[in-house]
Structure formats: structure tokens, C-alpha cells
Amino acid sequence: MHILKFGGSSLASPERIKLVAKTVQDHLKKDKVVSVFSAFGGVTNDLLLMAELAEKEDVSYKEILEKNEKRHIEAVKDLIPVTSQSAILSKVKNQFNRLETLYEGVFLLNELSDKTKHVLSGFGETLSSLIISEYFKSLKIDSLWVDSSELIVCKNVNEKVQVNYEKTNSNLLEYFKKNKADLFIVPGFVAKNDQGVPSTLGRGGSDFTAAIIAGALEVDKVLIYTDVNGMFTANPNLVPQAYSLKHISYEEAMELSHFGAKVLYPPTLQPLLDKNIEIHIKNTFAPEDPGTVISKSSKKNFRWVTGITHIDAIKLLNIEGSGMVGIPGFSKRFFEILFQEHINVVLITQASSEHSICIAVKADEAEKAKEALDEAFEVEIGYKKIKPVEIEDNVSIIALVGDRMKSHHGLSGKMFSALGNNNINIRAIAQGSSERNISAVIAKKDVVKALNTLHEQFFEVPSKELNLFITGVGNVGSKLLDQLKKQEQYLLDKLRLKVRVLGLSNSRKMLFDEDGIDLQNWKENLEKSEKADKQKFFDKVKELNLRNSIFVDNTASPEISDWYKNYLANSISVVTCNKIACADAFENYQNLQNLAREYGASFLYETNVGAGLPIIDTLQNLVASGDRIKKIQAVLSGSLNFVFNNYNGTEPFYKVVETAMKEGFTEPDPKIDLSGVDVARKILILSRESGLQLELEDIEREDFLSQESLNSETNEKFFELLKEDEKDFKKMYQNAASNNAELKYVAQLEDGKGKVGLQEVGAQHPFANLSGSDNIVLFFTERYPEQPLIVKGAGAGAEVTASGIFADIIRIGKK
Template identity: 45%
Template sequence: KLGGTSVKTLENIKKVISIVKDINTRVPCIVVVSALGGLTDLLHKTASHAASADPKYLKGYREIEKRHHEVLKKLLPQKKHKGILNKISDLVNELEDLLKGIFMVKELSPKSLDYILSFGEQLSSLLIYEAFIYSGINIKLINAIECIKTDNDHGNIKVDFAKTNKLLRKAITQEHRSYLMGGFISSSENGDITTLGRGGSDYTASIVAAALHASELQIWTDVRGVLTADPVMVEKAFPIERLSYEEAMELSHFGAKVIYPPTIQPVLNQKIPIKIKNTFEPSARGTLISMDSSIGDKPITGISSIKDMALITVKGSGLVGVLGMAKRIFGTLAKHNININLISQASSEHSISIALSPGQAEKAKAEFDKDFNLEIRAGLINAIEVEYNLAIIAIVGKNMRHTPGISGKLFNSLGRNGINIIAIAQGSSELNISVVIKNDDLKKALNVIHEDYFLSQTKVLNIFLAGLGIVGKTLFDQINSQKKALLKNYGIDLRLIGLANSKNMAIEENGINAFPKVKLSRKNAQFNVGRFVDKMIGLNYRNSIFVDCSAHDAVAKEYEKVLERSISVVTPNKLAASGPFDKYLQLKNLAQKRNVKYLFETNVGAGLPVLSTLNDLLRSGDRITNIEAVLSGSLNFIFNTISDKVSFYDAVNMACEKGFAEPDPRIDLSCMDVARKILILSREAGDNVEINDVKINSFLPDSCKKTASINDFMQKLKKEHIFFEKVRMDAESDNKHLRVVASYNKGDISVSLKQVSSDHPFYNMEGSDNIVLFKTKRYSDQPLVIKGSGAGPEVTAAGVFADIIRISNI
């Protein structure tokens, strides 16, 4: 069978001639052709225009005629045109007369529509036959209308296989090596033209293959076979090498468009294998459908989906334990020819949910309202509910049978990404698990499931980065320099989707790979954190991570909204974790509720594993009794740098230049930054404390405590040279070092500048080092010590990066 795309253009027709020639040299074959690509839709549209008395039908009619004339002119030499043109004209004139009649009576019956649609295959089979003959292929054209017999129920026909098989065996003999016929078209007992439904050319080929006991049915199309998922939705979908008939039927029923669902039954009865091949890659393996189960150890074979569905629910106490209620429900549907796609009923019998097309749902609701009117009025059945804009996803595979954990993994994959399951269905055959979700979540869900079942060695993380100061820019560079290695060695595919600084933002749905290309200039959208977050939520990408490298409270206030939509948050921004305790706890609980992560390791100690170590201690049953720490890399750098040659003012400037200090150095020098860090440690240790509970013993002179601006502060700092020099000299005279120490001891929390002697762990600290001493129930005699660089863009960005990677391992 040659699909519409396979015969859409002259180039494509030349390809199929080559394919058929190759097959014909090896074995006799019967070729079934579809209408030229897009022609069936054009015929349908033209008929609709005619039925609406719209003169546009003439334009459609002329386009149909023109397309076939153009293909003929390019396909065959001039001397061959006359006889074929006459045949084409006869068919086109017949079509024109039919359309004129419909235009005049303003009515398009199912019978007339079948007649009109049949011209696509009648015309294409004529053209392709002549091209084959001219190319030297020994082939005979037979009329499918005379051979495929059906009943007279236009739009819903049933094939009469007994008569059809007899006629096909009579028409196809060994007189010719090969035969060609149009697909899709057939006729009833009284000779009326009928059609086998959209995609019916597959069905024609299957009927012919079964009637003649063919060795194989080949379907040539524009894809590489049956794919693991819809390639429009899932870019990493790949061909399935082998499928069982059962698996193919399940996938085709739930939306896999490569094969028309009724196609499988005729060849299944004869155990004739089906091979799906690509016209444009004839050497590719394609997909083989046979009695054999799918090969390999994958738990599922493929994922299928149908969008734009509706779910109608009948529920109420009147259903519980009442015999015959299900029969009445399905009897109503059957009586009115309402087709359903999925049924879900809980063991309580309190409700039955049925998925179907929106048009069918409206019809079903109207009929249920009539048939169950008494029960609804009596309150035994609730008002019939219909929910629209839904999609069905089905995972299919024979390997699911007797394999525990398949549904658990499916539900976990969806739940982890905030995708709500509205209804579930699974038969005892364990061949198919189907879920109903919102249309808006379909692409995200398909990618999540496909990634977890077929690409478990690879995980995509979609990053939205707010804050492009020195830490944010460093993180961007670290991600881009490490992307290839992460994908190759660890299967982590990092994609930077959104970037934002304080003025502008840029979002690239396929990922941002180079910072210079995204200068966040005036042409980019003006930054608004709410709009940036809304865009991220609207994209609805799986495994999304919101990374906040800003120091803004406005950004931190968005965390709740982000977590609520099942998007993880990673941040070095301390404002949320050190804000009101209730808010801190709410964010942690919300992350747990939504099965995502809220990670702020870099709030304390930059890239040092301080919070993770603390949490590991607590999870293992230990209890924190005391914490003593030097938590400001910038202050440690400043007090390590001051000397008789380097003033306090100069040391502060150096810390700012190296990126150790906050953008506003007053936060560091006021010890507020340290206070926030010890507050966060205290909370993580289990205490309900607020920032006001931290006793800050400021080392700043009074003149520096209240300043109008950063510049004003720095000028006053410079004027207090004598004050700071005295502080330095006092420590040096006793051979001690100055350290800003944060302490936590049984609820008592403080921050002070201290002189430490040479026997203290804090004495030998260099540069911007941080150090944390944990005394616990287990580490009571000798504290657990964490020490290392605790400031600077490189280590802070690396800590944020580590949190991002940690999420990939969930």
C-alpha cells in the first residue's frame, strides 16, 4: 500500500516506481494506492462548499483537475498524454456534475459524500498505473469498486468478506505478475459507491492480503515505522522494530496514526505479517507487526495518545449495588450509536466515567438526561457531568503482563511533574494502561513518560534562571561548559530555557546555548518576575527548575507559586529561607506535597555541603546540640587581609572587587548576612526562630550603622580608619585573629566579632574560608567540622549547579 504522501508529488511517485520495480523483480505484488496527498481533504472541503451553496466549490474542483494534469505532464512524455487525459476528463466531468447537483439542492448525504471522496483514488490509481506501465512494470489495473463489497450503511460500512474474497480471487490471477488498485473505495450490493473510512487504503490492502493469503503486507508511508510516541509531541520518539498484532491494535486505537485500526484484523486471522516502511528511507528497517511479542526488556512497547476528548460521568447512590444500571448506561450509548474510547468504574460502583469525543459527549449527555430523568429528579443520580479539553494517554506492551511496578512508575512520572490524573483504565490482560489528563498537560506527560520508560539513561532538565549578576553569569558559563560531559557521562540533558536580569528577560523554547547571543538588550522583553514565572508555567515543560540567583525579595515571593505548579526551586537567595518562619515552613511543606525540591544549600557556606550534612545527621537520628561557625567568606577575607599596610576600607573594596561581598556591602558588614545564615541553620536544626531572635553584636562604629547609600557608607568607613586599626591592633598584640562567629546553643543564637587564639579551630582560616562546627548527640566530644572556601562566584555557582544536578537524581 502506497500512502497519500508517497504519491503526493512527482518526485515521490518516482520513488515509489523504484520501490515497486525492486519488489516486482523478486516477488509478484498487488499495489494499493491512496489519493494524491491532501486530495481527500480537498474533495471533502469542496463538497462542503457545494452543499453550502458556496461558489468556492468551483475553485476546489478546478484545483483537483489542475493537480492531476500537472502530475501527468511531468510524469509522462507528451505523446502519452491524450488517452490518459481523456480518462481523467471523464472522471473530472463526472465529479463536476455531481458537485453541481449538490450545489443546487444544498444537501450532502453520506451516500453522495462517499461518491465524491472516491474520485481521489479513482484518479490516482489511473495516473500511477500509467506511470508503472511506462516504467516497464508488468502490472494490471483492477477496479476496487467492483471487488470490495460492503453493506449500504454509508459512513459506517461493514465489509462482506465472503463476497469480497471471491471477487478478489477471481480478478487477481497469475495472468499478470502484479496488479494495481485504488484503496479506500468499495461498493454496496446494489452498486452504490462506498468508502472504507479515513485511512481506509490500509484496510483495502489488508483485505486483499488476507483474501490472497499474501506472504506479507507492506504499508509504505512518510515515517520510519510505528514510533514509540507521537513525534510531533515527543522529539526523541524512535521506531519500534517489532510489534505484536495486539500491541499494534491497542496503539492504533489510541491514536497512533501510522496504521488504520481496522487494518489489523483481516491479516491477523491469516497470521500475515505487516511491515511499515518509509518511502523516503527504503533501506530503513521499519516496523514488523506479527504474532511475535515485542522484543527486548522494555516494560512497554509504545505510548499512544488522543487529544481533544471529553469525559462524561454518571454518579450517585442509585448506582451502588443496583443490578442493570451499567447495562442501561451502555444500552443508551449503543442505541444512539455513540462510540466510546475509555470506561472507568471504581469497585464502589458509585460512578462510571466514559471518555469520548466532545460531539458524542453532548449527544450522550442529552440522552442520559432523558433516560435517567426520574433517577436524577429523585436524587439517586447526580446531574450528568461532562468535562472537556481532555486527552487520553495509553502505555502499551506485552511485557507489562505480570510485571509489578508499571502503573506505579507511570503515576510517579506524572505526579512528579504536577500532572493530575482524572481517570484511569486497565484491563486484566495488562496490555494497556490508559489515563485521562488535561489537554494542556499532554505534551509534558508524553515526554515525561517516554523519557522514563524509553530513555531512562537520559533525563532532560529545563532551567529558568533569574538573576544574571556575577553568580548567575558564572552559573550560566559553568552549565554550558559542562553540558556535553553531563549528557555523555551521566545522561543529564541540561537546557537553559529562560534567562532574566533586573531589566530584561529572554525565553527560547529550544534552549539558550550562548550568553553573548542573549544580551538581554532592549529588543528582549522587559523583565517582570511575575511575567517570567507565568511564561515558565505556561510552557509547562517537564522537569522544570526555577533557579533564583538574584538577591531580590520580589523574586523570592514567587517561590510559592512556582512550587504549587510542581516546579523545583534552587536558590542562593537567602531571603525566603530567612524570612518569616511560617513562610519558610510553608515552602518546605509545599515542595514535599508537590513532590518537587526546594533546595537552598548555597544559602550557608556557598558550595560547602553544610545544610545537606546537617539534614543527613538529623535523618539518621542524630540531634544538634551546638553550632559554632564562621559563615561570612567576605568578612573572613576582610579580617584576614587587613594589616598595617592594608586598611579596613581597602580590604572591603578588595572583597567587593573579587565578588566575595554582597552587592551592598552593608549587608555583610552589619552582620545581617551572617545572622540570616545562622538563622537558617537553626531552623534546619529544628528550631522555630525568627530573625529578631538572633542577637547581633555589631562591630561597626555608630557612624556607619545608619547611612543613606552605599557610597555614603563607604565614605564613613574610610573616615573610621583609626577605629578599625585599633580593633586590629588589639587582636594582634595578643597574637589572636579576628573572626565573626555565629553561635547556636540550645535556642540561644548570636553573631559577634571575636578574637580567637592559636589553639582554636577558627584561628588558621585563609582568604574567604568558611568553617562550621557541629556538636551533636553523636559528635559530642569532637565536633564534626566542615571547612572550605565559602564565598566567591565560582564556588557559589558550583553549589547551585550541584543542587540542580541533585534534582536530576530524584
């Protein structure tokens, strides 16, 4: 005999019921079938809602009742031929008349007892199964409707179901021995107690009904049809990468369902465990898919961790005080009080010092638990030996589940490390001696982030998702987006990195897309988006609360750099080519470094010096390996190098600067480059990376531009003044040429002092013959005292700067 169960989502419409019928008919080709049905989707919720409204004397319950009656009548008319409708319509009408009477009673008495709740909530299954039974008869199938409430005996104690298996099994065996049919239609969920009073098996109890019948008849398996392909590694609505599990054990299924996996009602396993009856979770809408098999062993599941799940509706209760330490029986009193109040404890953790006990309970039981505990320990609280119980809400429990976890070392470490790296704080931890479950209490706002982080850690092919939020989409930013688009597949295939751009902003507009911005049409979409706002941009990044979030700054804006501390303090990494933050007051520079360390975020700024060249990385590696910097000499301005490489006294100086600006070798304001401020910032940054605590004003700067041009307020005025100073530029060039030398803007750090300025460089110097926008850095160290370590290459331009930012993003991905 095949035991099947169909949930409410499978019965949400007549079309779905017809699909269910085909599945049942397929099983009938092989054997007789017992099919258990839930209420039509959403009906049980309505039944309970109407009861609550009636109790509050809210007459709107009548509208909901009328809507449900209409729904069931329409289902009859859709499923059953007109000639066969009268009998079933009469039954449906009779059921709704009874419901109307019961609700009127609740309304008039202004009272809703548990007994009445059980009676009312069971009508949905009765109605659906009666209609479906008549539908199968119209298909000429030998079917029989079974009133399961006359067969299953149980009692309900504070929402806990206790089945009398001796009576129930006897009733079921006798019934199926006496009655013959090819198909038995059974309403799930409903039962009666020993006194014959209507009762139920708890929300989700239709699964339980099917399991009780399967256990009594001792079949090989019970098939539970729902709207998903089995039990998943995590909730697929919260973790898009989650996938269905082929095999899990009873114990794993128990843990997963207890901790929020709604596919299976936890008590379902009780009547099946000892008899080794398998449960097959199947998809009604894809019945050919294998789904999940729940059995005695999960050895076919090769992973150490089977699933990740969570519970939302909980609160933490904390009790602490010196009066608990070393007092025998304190814990006994504590838990006895909760037992007397019928409060179930979901999680327990106690400090080894015995100074505190922390428990998690259902959210709606927390106040009741606090009142009972505070009253019971009133004397101790009065003498200040312990503190009153504290309730902490807005928390959730996440749990790793797996039979094989006990055989593998370091899983707890991986779990907590992954959470910590994403700034997910753990409030409490519990792990049983069986090591089948590791549970942690975290803030509710972090649940989605935590689930995705742990799923990535334990289930996905070694890959990592990076979520980028980019501000500045001009020359550098647009090149970066082009590179990200071009390399998308390569990063996934070769480096196992899935890089998504979720936020974009320029000075006017900002755009967000939680599914990832289309990098093909980002310009058009950005133009149509909302007005840019730095606070709102940050708030949105924080609100999304995604793992491996990276804020990318492609601007030269001091206002943007002021936000780095906010991002880092929320464990959001920062990648920037903006030099202002690292060249700001040393205290601020150091604060950013400290924030990155404290909150487990990365703060990377390789492109601050030398664009895409590994200058900062090389210096950091030298210092980290114990080498000491003696001197640094460098040509660090690709723009100035471009200008002086191309200026030969024939074409005006301002024209060469204009070309450099158009080619993207200078900042939007070219004075930043030509004033030497940009180079001063770069040597300042290198000095700080070397271990010195210098400020920008400590860097000596020799200007080759007039003060009037340096003080000009617009680019137009600046270029006019450059025209006027052309004779001075020609003279500088001619003097250098007469000395067989080239003009280079040189930065130097030696003896703890930094300086920048224009110098004449001889033909034999390493700085000579630098082409285009090349940069060069000479590191003289204890290991390289005479022949310096040299880093040389293109040091300016949108393309290479974007590639340097790209490299920093990849570096975070590889952490």
C-alpha cells in the same frame, strides 16, 4: 505476489511519485506486484471540506475544486510524455466534471447525506491511481488499473465499516485469476455496498484495502509505505527521543493504532490475523530501512512496554448518585442507551462502590450522549437519585501498550509515580485483564509532558533531562553557565543527565529557546532578546510545561524570591543562593517547604550558607538520622572573613572591602555583608533546619559599623563613611593583636537563641588561621558533644557558589 500500499504523503508531488515508482520497480524484479494508492496528499481533506462548504452555500468550494483540478492536470503533464497525455487528461477532466456536478447538487439542495460523502471522498484515490497507472505504462511496465470499488463489498454503519469478506474474497480471487499483468494499480479506500452503491473503508482505508487483498490472496506479507520509519515508541513529533520499533505483535499494533498512532489504520489487521500475514511498515523515502514488522509474536521486542500513545479528541462523561448503588441492571441500561445512539465508548471506569461511572467518548459525540442519558434517566434525576451527566473536556487519554506488561510487576506504579512526580493529575484509569494496555485520562495541556516523562521512564537509557530556567547571570550566574557548558558531556556520559538551559533572565532582558540556549553565545543572544518581566518569565516556564523543570535564582532579590511559591505550586523545582526566602517570616519559609512536598518539587538552597560547602546538607542528615543539635558555632561570612584576614591596619579598611567586592566575595551592596544581616540570615536558616521556629529579629546582632554608614543609601556614600571611621577599625585590630588574637565575625546558636557579632579569637581556637574567604561550622550534638563535627572550606566567591548551585541541580537529577 507482493502487496504494497503507498500513503498520501508518499504521493504529495510528482517527484515523490517518481521515487515511489522506483520502489515498485525494485519489487517487480522479484515478483508480480499489487500496489494500492491513496489520494495525493491532502486531497481527501479538500474533498470533504468542499462538501461542507457547498452544503452551507459557500461558493468558495469552487476555488478549492479548481485548485485541485489544476494540481492533478499538472501532475499528468509532469509525469507522462506529451504524446500519451490526451487519454488520461480526458479521464481526469471527466472525474472533475462529475465532482462539479455533485457539489452543485449539494449546493442547490443545501444537504449533504452520508451516501454523498462516501461518493465524494472516494474520488481522490480514483484520480491518483488513474494517473499513476498511466505513468507506469509510460515506463513500459505491464500494468493494469483495477477498480477496487467493484471488488470490495462493505457497508458503513455510523462510520463503522463492515466488510463482506465472503463476497469480497470471492471477487478478488476470481479477478486475479482471470486477469494477468506484472503490476496491478489499485485505488485504496473505495468500495461498494451489497446494492452496488459507492462506499468507503473509512479514513485511512487504503491500508485496509491492501490488507483485504493480501488476506484474499493469502500472501506472506503486506508492505505499507509511509513517510516514517515504521511505528514508533511514541509520536516523534511530540517526543524527540522516540525511535522506531523493529517488531511488534498484532495486538500491540491494534492498541497503538486505536490510541492514536496514525501510521496504521486499526481495521487493517482484521483480514490478516487468522492467516498470520505479516505487515511491514516501511519508509517510502528510505526503503532500505527495516521499518516495523507486525506479526503474531513480539518476542523479539525485549522491553516490557512496547509503546506510548494518546488520543486527543475525547471528552469524559460522569454519572453518579446514590440511586446507582446496588441497583441491578443500571450499567446495562447505561451502555444500552449509548449503543442505541451508535456512540462508541473509548474508556470505562467504575468505582467499586457503584456510586459512579465514568466513560470517555469521541468529543463530537459527547453532547449527544449526555442528552440521551439525561433523557433516559429523567425520573432518577428528577428524584435526585442520580445527578445529570457531567461532561469534562480538555482531556486526553494516554496509554502504555505492551504484550509483556502482564509478566512484569510494578509497571502501573512506575507509570503513575512518574506522572505524579511531574504534577500530572490523573482523572480516570483503565486496565484490561490482559494487562496489555494501561490507560489514564489527563488534562490535554499535560499530554506532551506526560509522553516525554513516560518515554524517559520506560524507553531511554537510564538518563534524565533537566530543563533549567535561570534568573541572574552576573558573577554567580555566568560562572554557573560556564560550568554547565564545560560539564555537559560529562553529565551525559557519567551521570546520564541531559541538562538544558531553556530560559535566561537578568534585570533588563530575558531569553527563551525551547531547543536549548546556546551557552557559547548566550550573552549576545540575551542582549538582543525581549525586555525582562517576572510574570512573563513565570508564565513561559509554566506554558512550556516540561518535565523536570528547575527555576534557578542567582540573585539577592526579594522580588525574585517572592515567586518561589508560584514555581513550587506548579511542580517546578527551585534552586537558589538567594537567602531572603529562607530567612523570611517563618510562616513563609514553612509554606515553601510544604509546597515542595505537596507538589513533588525540590526546594534546594545549600548555597544559602557556606556557598559550595555541604553545611545545610550535613545538618539535615544529622537531624534526619535522629541526632539533636546542642550548639552551632560558625564563621559564616566568607566576605567578612576575607576582609578581616586581609586587614592589618596598614591598608585602609575601605580598600580591603573594595577588593572583596571586586573579587566577588560580597553582595553587590557590601553593607549586607558588613552589617552582619547576611550572617544573621545564615544562622537563622541553620536554626530552622535544626527544628527551631525563630524569626530574623530573634537573632541578636552586634554591629561594628557606625549607624550612619549602615544607613547610607549608596555604595559611594558607604565607602566615604568607611574612610572617616578608619581610626575605629585600626583600634579594633590593634586591641585584638595586643591580645594575640584575630578578629572573626562569629555566629552562634545555643539554647534556642542565636547571635552574631565580631569576636576576638585566640590562636588555639578552630576559628583561628582561617585563610581567605573560608567558612567553618562546628556542630555540637548529642553524638558530637565534646569534639564537634566540623565543616570547613571556601565559603564565598562566584566560582564556589556556582558550584554549590550546580551540585543542587545534580541532586535533583539524581532523585
